[in-house]
Amino acid sequence: MRINLSTVFFVSGLCIGFLSIQYFVYSDPSIADPAVLSLGNSSGVQYDRGVPRHIHSDEDGSVAANLSQKVRLLCWIMTGPKNLESRTKHIRATWAKRCNKILYMSSVETEFPTVGLNVTEGRAQLYWKTIRAFQYIYQHHRNDYDWVFKADDDTFVVIENLCYTLSKQDPEKPVYFGRRFRPFVHQGYMSGGAGYVLSKEAVRRFIEGFETGKCTHFSIIEDMALGKCMETMGVEPGDSRDVKGRQTFHPYPPDKYLIKKPPRKRPWFLSYDYYKPREVSIAYP
Template identity: 60%
Template sequence: MTGPQNLETKARHVKATWSRHCNVVLFMSSVQDENFPTIGLGTKEGRDQLYWKTIRAFQYVHKHHFEQADWFLKADDDTFVVVDNLRWLISNYTPDTPIYFGKRFRPFAKQGYMSGGAGYILSKEALRRFVAGFDSKVCSHTTSVEDLALGQCMEKMGVVAGDSRDTEGRETFHPFVPESHLTEKFSKNFWYWNYCYYPIVE
C-alpha cells in the first residue's frame, strides 16, 4: 500500500529491499503510475480511504493474481518484513485453511483482529472468503478503521485469527518502529496495554 506522494520517499525503499524476497510484488495506490509502477485503485488518499484501498486491492489481487501465490501479505510503505521469518511462520499451515496472521489486537471482535500498521498475511482461502464476503454483501464498508473492519469481516466469514507468536511465545508482528519495542517503556495508561491480545513482554 502506497500513495503518489510516497513513491520516492518510502515505496522505492521497499522495492529495493525486503519485497525482492516475495514471489509477486504489487504496489497499490490511489492512481496508476506506469513508471514506478503502481496499480491505481480509483480511491482518494487519506486515512479515511484506507479500508476502501484494502478492499479494492484484495479484489484486484483475487481477480488477477489469485493463482500466483498461496499467501497474500498486505503491508504499508513504511513496513519492513523479514520474509524468511514470515515463510517460517506460515510453513505449519496450508493455504486452503481459512486463517490470517498479524499483530493481534483484542477489542471490538470476538477473536480479535490484526493491526494494520504491522501488516498482515492471508491464506489463499482467507482471501477467497474476504472477497466473497463483499460479493455476497455479508461484509460491507462499515468504518474507515481499516484493520478493525477487515477483522470483523474475517470473523463473519469464518476466517480464524491465527497466533503469530514464535515457538518461544514472542510476538513476530510489531505495530511501532523498532526502537519503541526495543527500548521504550509503554505508560500503563497507554491504549496498547488494553488492545494487545497476548501479554506484553517488556
C-alpha cells in the first residue's frame, strides 16, 4: 500500500504541535491549575475556585487598577431563578469580577447569592424589579458607590472601558449614560438592552421621585419608564459616544449591526437612536 507523504507530514505536525502545547502548559503550574484564586497583581480582583484564569504576564494592569480605585462602580444584574445556571453564573465568572461591588437581583433570595425583591417573574414585572433593586441599593449600599450600573443577565461588559468613560464624569451631578434612544421621552432615554449607569446623584433623585410621588410605575416598559422618571427628576442623559463619535453601548446582538446584502431596508432599531449614524460611502469597482 502506498503511503501519501503529505498525509504523513500532516499527522506528524499534529502530533508535534499537540505535544508542544502539553509541554508548555504542564511545565507552568499556574497555567495548569484551575483553582488559582488571585490574579497575582495589585488589582485586588479575585477569581472563583474552579474557574481557569488567563495569563497575560506581559500586560500592564496599572491603568485598570487605578481606574478601579478612582471609579467606585456598583454593578447589579437583573436575573431570575431559571437563568442562574445558564446565564448568570457566567457573568459572575467573568466581567462581574471587575466591578467594585456586584449584586444579583432576583424575585427570590438564593445561595447563588441573589437578593430577593419579593416580586413575581415575567416581563411585566421588570420595572418593579428595577425600582426595588435601586431602593435596596440606596438603603443598604449608598456609601459604597459613585456610579451604579444595571445590566440584564445576557449582557457582556468591558468594565475597564466603562470605568474609563466614567472617570471623566462627576458622580455628584445628576446624569446617566447608556445607548440613548429618541422616542417616547422628550430628552430621550437609555436602552436597557446594553445596560445603563446612573451617577450617585441620579440614584438619589430616582429614589426621591418615588418617595414624593413624582415618579410612578406607569408602564411595564422598564427602560423607557426609568427614562421618564429621570427627565421628571432633572437627571440629564449623558453622551456615551467615544472621541470619534462611535457608540459604546450596543443593545442588540452583533449580527444586527452587520450589512448582509446591499441594498437593504434600514433596520427599524436605527430609527430609535438619538444620534444619527455616521454613514460611510464605498465605491465598488
